[in-house]
Amino acid sequence: MLRASDFETAARDRLDPVHTDFIAGGARDEITVRANEEAFRRLRLVPRVLRGRPVRSLDVTLFGGRARMPLLLSPTAFHKLLDPQGEVATARAAAAAGAIMIVSMASTVAVGEVADAARAAAEDGAAPPLWFQLYLQPDRDITETLVRRAADAGCSALVVTVDSPVLGANERNRRNAFHDLPAGLRCENLVDLRDGESGHVRQIAMSAEFSWEHITWLRSITRLPVLLKGVLHPEDARLAVRHGVGGLLVSNHGGRQLDTVPATLEALPAIVEAVAGRIPVLLDGGIRRGTDAVKALALGARAVGVGRPVMWALAQGGEKGVRRLLELLREELSDAVALCGAAALDELTPDLVRPAWSGPL
């Protein structure tokens, strides 16, 4: 395995094609799925030279927690579909790499157990932060229980996914009639939330009723910082700051919600401008190489998330696969930072990035 895409190739050989479709797929024509990756290819890096600056550190501090690289594991559902240890394997690999993991509300291992695994695997005893991804639920008691479970597990931030008033239509899943986990697997965070229903994915309610008031309410029931995942419009970024949100994850859900929205890299500059440094801005969608990460960081993201690559790596090689993926991405990132002539992440600035030349001037 030499690069992120190798894991996908290997995983496709092993996986049930229905699960391959679940991972790879997106909404409708998958225009945004492709756009995310293409946007990185359309940008060029313009390095500085002779700056006498070896790379000092790739560390990043977010909400008081330190990570050894600015690469997050974005929240993705159902890891036990891909490896018997599921999110335990992913968390161990993330902890060993010093990377922040965002545990999906739809994980197949309970968040408390994921956190225990991360702590046990952290090499220097200090586990990197673990965050919890939440879909607000119409029943406030259920949301409160989920928040309590995440806080009790030691999660240090809540990432509320706000791009899903309804579930995006993935036509591959429809064709494959993939709506459910196989027997024996459950969404463990949803167990015992309500009588008679236990861990079924259908328990995750999507609702278009949510508004900024619900974010204010959520902030009132927890001391954890609340981030919003899925903001693409700069006006929403301004509203988020006004509502005391702790950070933004610029995301289009990997092209799985509304098709034809912009690539996240295209959306980033306007969000960074709207936020004006008041809260950290993160990005996910289409990150496959260290150079992709550097481009997003140069344009103002404090860290970037990866979704599908982690799932392919987990399917290919379990914990070891994810470890190897994170090692490779770290190496690529470090290389790219050095080749740009920067010593640390805050030296990655917008002047290092420009659009690809599109023809004679």
Ligand code: FNR
């Ligand atoms: C996701 N994503 C996601 N997001 C979320 O907030 N909660 C979730 O449970 C999931 N589940 C999920 C499953 C699968 C199979 C995929 C591919 C994605 C979206 C994810 O967090 C992230 O935004 C994208 O995956 C990032 O894009 P890339 O890195 O996959 O291109």
